[in-house]
Amino acid sequence: MATIEDVAKLAGLSRTTVSRVINDQPYVTEEKKKRIIHAMKDLGYVPNSSARRLRSQRTETIAVLLPRVTNPFFGHLIESLEREASKADYQVIVCQTHDKKQKELDYLQLLKTKQVDGIVMASLTNDWEDVEPYLTSGPIVLCNEYMRVDGVSMVHIDHRQAAYDSTTHLIRQGCKHLAYASGAHKTYIALERRAGFLEALAKYDLPFDTDMELDWALDVSDGQKVFQFLKEHHPQVDGIFTGSDEVAAGIVYAASQSNWTIPNDLAVIGFDNQMLSLLMVPAVTTVEQPIDEMAAKTIEVLVEKMSDKRSSQNRRFIYPYQLIIRDSTKRHPVSSSAQL
Amino acid sequence: MATIEDVAKLAGLSRTTVSRVINDQPYVTEEKKKRIIHAMKDLGYVPNSSARRLRSQRTETIAVLLPRVTNPFFGHLIESLEREASKADYQVIVCQTHDKKQKELDYLQLLKTKQVDGIVMASLTNDWEDVEPYLTSGPIVLCNEYMRVDGVSMVHIDHRQAAYDSTTHLIRQGCKHLAYASGAHKTYIALERRAGFLEALAKYDLPFDTDMELDWALDVSDGQKVFQFLKEHHPQVDGIFTGSDEVAAGIVYAASQSNWTIPNDLAVIGFDNQMLSLLMVPAVTTVEQPIDEMAAKTIEVLVEKMSDKRSSQNRRFIYPYQLIIRDSTKRHPVSSSAQL
DNA sequence: TTGTAAGCGTTATCAG
DNA sequence: CTGATAACGCTTACAA
Numbered sequence: 001m002a003t004i005e006d007v008a009k010l011a012g013l014s015r016t017t018v019s020r021v022i023n024d025q026p027y028v029t030e031e032k033k034k035r036i037i038h039a040m041k042d043l044g045y046v047p048n049s050s051a052r053r054l055r056s057q058r059t060e061t062i063a064v065l066l067p068r069v070t071n072p073f074f075g076h077l078i079e080s081l082e083r084e085a086s087k088a089d090y091q092v093i094v095c096q097t098h099d100k101k102q103k104e105l106d107y108l109q110l111l112k113t114k115q116v117d118g119i120v121m122a123s124l125t126n127d128w129e130d131v132e133p134y135l136t137s138g139p140i141v142l143c144n145e146y147m148r149v150d151g152v153s154m155v156h157i158d159h160r161q162a163a164y165d166s167t168t169h170l171i172r173q174g175c176k177h178l179a180y181a182s183g184a185h186k187t188y189i190a191l192e193r194r195a196g197f198l199e200a201l202a203k204y205d206l207p208f209d210t211d212m213e214l215d216w217a218l219d220v221s222d223g224q225k226v227f228q229f230l231k232e233h234h235p236q237v238d239g240i241f242t243g244s245d246e247v248a249a250g251i252v253y254a255a256s257q258s259n260w261t262i263p264n265d266l267a268v269i270g271f272d273n274q275m276l277s278l279l280m281v282p283a284v285t286t287v288e289q290p291i292d293e294m295a296a297k298t299i300e301v302l303v304e305k306m307s308d309k310r311s312s313q314n315r316r317f318i319y320p321y322q323l324i325i326r327d328s329t330k331r332h333p334v335s336s337s338a339q340l
Numbered sequence: 341m342a343t344i345e346d347v348a349k350l351a352g353l354s355r356t357t358v359s360r361v362i363n364d365q366p367y368v369t370e371e372k373k374k375r376i377i378h379a380m381k382d383l384g385y386v387p388n389s390s391a392r393r394l395r396s397q398r399t400e401t402i403a404v405l406l407p408r409v410t411n412p413f414f415g416h417l418i419e420s421l422e423r424e425a426s427k428a429d430y431q432v433i434v435c436q437t438h439d440k441k442q443k444e445l446d447y448l449q450l451l452k453t454k455q456v457d458g459i460v461m462a463s464l465t466n467d468w469e470d471v472e473p474y475l476t477s478g479p480i481v482l483c484n485e486y487m488r489v490d491g492v493s494m495v496h497i498d499h500r501q502a503a504y505d506s507t508t509h510l511i512r513q514g515c516k517h518l519a520y521a522s523g524a525h526k527t528y529i530a531l532e533r534r535a536g537f538l539e540a541l542a543k544y545d546l547p548f549d550t551d552m553e554l555d556w557a558l559d560v561s562d563g564q565k566v567f568q569f570l571k572e573h574h575p576q577v578d579g580i581f582t583g584s585d586e587v588a589a590g591i592v593y594a595a596s597q598s599n600w601t602i603p604n605d606l607a608v609i610g611f612d613n614q615m616l617s618l619l620m621v622p623a624v625t626t627v628e629q630p631i632d633e634m635a636a637k638t639i640e641v642l643v644e645k646m647s648d649k650r651s652s653q654n655r656r657f658i659y660p661y662q663l664i665i666r667d668s669t670k671r672h673p674v675s676s677s678a679q680l
Numbered sequence: 681t682t683g684t685a686a687g688c689g690t691t692a693t694c695a696g
Numbered sequence: 697c698t699g700a701t702a703a704c705g706c707t708t709a710c711a712a
Contacts, residue, residue: 001454001477003689014699019691027697049453050399051689053390054704069418069434075410082436094409094434096422113389114341137341220615246615253619275560275586279593281621343705354683359707367681391705394688 002043011039022047059117061091062302063110066122067099071219071246073272073291077122077144080295088303090117097123099184105130111137118306120298121145125186139305143298144289146316147188153305153314155298157321159189162287163196165323166269167241169285171204173331175239175267179212181226181251182243190243197241212237223250231258238266239329245270245277248284252328256281267329273322282327290319342383351379362387399457401431402642403450406462407439411559411586413612413631417462417484420635428643430457437463439524445470451477458646460638461485465526479645483638484629486656487528493645493654495638497661499529502627503536505663506609507581509625511544513671515579515607519552521566521591522583530583537581552577563590571598578606579669585610585617588624592668596621607669613662622667630659 004022008015013032020028021036028036039045053059064081066074082092093116095107104125110116111134118138124131124145132151134140142154170178180197182190201208212234217226223246230237242248248270252262260266262282270277273288297317304312344362348355353372360368361376368376379385393399404421406414422432433456435447444465450456451474458478464471464485472491474480482494510518520537522530541548552574557566563586570577582588588610592602600606602622610617613628637657644652 001452004691005689015690016692016699017697020698023691029697032698044452046449046452048394048689049455050390050393051704052691054388054394054688054706055690055692057704059390069409070412070415072410072412075415078409078434079436096419109386112341112384112386115389220619249619256621276616276619279560279589279616279620281596344707345705355706356683356708357681360682363707369681372682388705391688392707394690394704395706395708397688 001048002045004045004047006043007036007039007045010043011035053114057114059091059115060089061093061116062118062120062299062306063093063095063107063116064120064122065095065097065104065107068096069094071244072274072276073244073289074122076291077295080292081120081143081299084296084299088299090299090303097125099123099125099186101126101130108134108140111140118302120302124188125184139302141298141302141305143294145187145189150314150316153301153316155294155301155317155319156189157289157294157319158192160192160196160199162271162321162323163193163241164200165196166271166285166287167197167200168203169323169325170239170241170267170269170329171200171206173239173263173267173329175331176206177212177234177236177238178206178208179214179226179230179234179237179240180208181214181217181223181240181247183218184215193243209234217242217247218244219246220250220253223247223252224254225250227251227254227258231260240266240268242269243271245272245274245284245286248286248328249276249280252280252282252284263327263329263331267331269329273324277326280328285326285329286324288322288324290321294319341388342385344385344387346383347376347379347385350383351375393454397454399455400429401433401456402458402460402646403433403435403447403456404460404462405435405437405444405447408436409434411584412614412616413584413629414462416631417635420632421460421483421639424636424639428639430639430643437465439463439465439526441466441470448474448480451480458642460642464528479642481638481642481645483634485527485529490654490656493641493656495634495641495657495659496529497629497634497659498532500532500536500539502611502661502663503533503581504540505536506611506625506627507537507540508543509663509665510579510581510607510609510669511540511546513579513603513607513669515671516546517552517574517576517578518546518548519554519566519570519574519577519580520548521554521557521563521580521587523558524555533583549574557582557587558584559586560590560593563587563592564594565590567591567594567598571600580606580608582609583611585612585614585624585626588626588668589616589620592620592622592624603667603669603671607671609669613664617664617666620668625666625669626664628662628664630661634659 004015004018008018018036085092097104119140120143122143128149146154146156248268251268270284270286273286277284277286344355344358348358358376425432437444459480460483462483468489486494486496588608591608610624610626613626617624617626
């Protein structure tokens with residue numbers, strides 16, 4: 001493989017001058033620049049990335065930590081983050097934590113080993129006190145995930161309020177026996193959503209049977225299991241809040257296989273407004289997050305932190321969400337609710 | 341940031357010995373090893389990744405090129421590839437080409453800039469002659485994508501035969517006016533599928549109206565457009581082959597909105613057996629690929645190439661697929677066809 | 681079993 | 697405008 005030295009020799013110039021051309025720096029005669037570019041082409045020269053990184057102490061790469069790419073919400077999030085990052089000439093590397101604390105910490109190490117200049121955490125399973133120390137190695141911005149503490153910038157919607165609104169909607173549709181299905185309770189988001197759910201119940205003086213709370217529902221097949229469980233042990237259930245469209249879809253599917261009518265026997269609400277929620281029969285009511293805007297802000301904040309040496313102020317950016325009401329919760333034959 | 345030098349000083353030993361400990365090499369007394377490990381902990385030392393890479397000329401990283409992570413087929417493929425790669429102690433970086441030739445070439449550069457040791461191409465939009473030169477910089481294995489030429493190892497199913505089987509199934513269900521919807525025709529896979537489709541038509545002496553061929557169908561909303569187009573211009577259509585479950589889902593959705601009955605008015609067949617195809621009403625007939633096995637083989641072959649300096653022989657691994665027949669094509673009220 | 685010393689390929693500093 | 701020269705942090709012959 002050709003090195004900068006080879007190029008310099010062929011062009012009859014020094015490494016320094018070649019380096020100047022590579023990095024688009026001024027003070028190189030047009031003529032010599034041409035000679036160098038020609039030599040580079042001739043040799044098929046490409047600068048060695050490790051050497052540049054070692055020398056310059058910059059990688060122009062950011063890591064995005066997220067639970068799993070197979071969840072369409074995160075699929076779209078990556079899509080947006082990558083687009084925004086590339087506008088600022090940053091590469092993105094995608095890191096799946098699978099909600100494992102250890103994996104999350106392993107990937108945070110990328111900052112220490114200088115493989116990346118900054119990190120977007122769209123997965124936060126560890127306690128903040130275990131993550132905070134990594135801030136000494138480089139900037140971190142939270143996207144979607146958040147928490148009470150500050151000391152880091154965060155970009156997110158108000159999940160407590162969103163869950164409150166969703167639950168209120170279910171209640172107004174006449175649901176009296178609500179179930180709650182979510183992924184693990186480890187994250188702050190999950191706690192917030194649960195708080196919003198309980199608040200709504202309290203507001204309407206509805207009791208909550210904690211036996212109707214499931215905390216292992218992540219995907220479609222979990223949704224099917226959720227339905228089986230409720231059907232068997234709590235047949236009085238008539239409404240269910242889920243933390244994801246996939247889980248909601250699994251419930252709708254399993255319910256229809258058991259000849260339950262959605263929404264009259266059971267109203268179901270999802271989260272994230274994935275395409276799937278629109279395609280189900282009946283279509284699933286859900287909460288839409290402004291993914292593109294959140295991604296753009298996340299990268300903007302991170303890029304600023306990566307360039308400014310003085311740690312810019314930490315801020316919290318809260319975005320609006322939208323409850324999209326569809327047939328999976330429309331129990332009133334004639335309804336004037338909002339509709340997509 | 342602490343360097344290996346700092347650790348050496350603190351432990352009262354040389355960099356070499358510290359390096360030996362880092363790399364788990366023999367010939368270090370247990371006692372000194374302990375001292376070094378202690379010193380590393382004390383200083384919060386972590387080896388600098390760029391320096392190691394520069395010196396050792398190995399990155400222990402592979403790049404996976406694919407069209408887009410939002411396509412669930414590729415989502416699952418990454419999932420599997422990453423799992424297999426990590427077993428062999430390789431990191432994976434995910435590169436979305438969006439079916440753009442230039443992006444694909446840009447990512448192939450990772451091999452030249454020594455950012456990765458090898459590449460899995462699950463996206464192949466360029467002509468092979470434009471990709472081949474990169475082989476001099478490191479090994480490449482094709483996964484899912486393939487072509488006639490050899491000179492590279494490939495892992496895939498027989499898309500021509502799969503399309504032939506699918507189409508034959510549609511014809512046997514009584515379809516006489518078949519449409520064909522796929523993504524761009526750029527890839528060899530697309531050509532193979534199309535060939536299989538046409539072969540089946542020829543076998544049964546059915547004509548093909550090329551006006552019923554669409555080559556821009558990638559996702560759900562494209563599927564909806566496909567249906568609108570056919571409804572408007574070719575209402576006689578009674579069966580459609582699509583290159584993806586998402587497109588098929590869009591068609592099923594739009595058809596039901598227009599009160600067409602699937603499969604009697606229109607039989608629809610997808611590809612990849614994504615969860616979506618099972619959840620649609622009616623569920624969509626599709627072709628299942630053995631993703632996990634293909635991913636495992638891909639990594640196995642690539643790892644071998646990366647370790648063996650002598651280029652191991654190039655081979656083609658063809659995996660079996662399975663046609664999964666569901667309601668979107670079952671036009672015969674009583675059918676004994678295979679079923680999931 | 682341990683240490684010395686020579687790079688890996690760049691970029692930054694400082695003269696010229 | 698151009699070029700020596702010294703790092704960046706690590707690994708690896710080769711010596712001891």
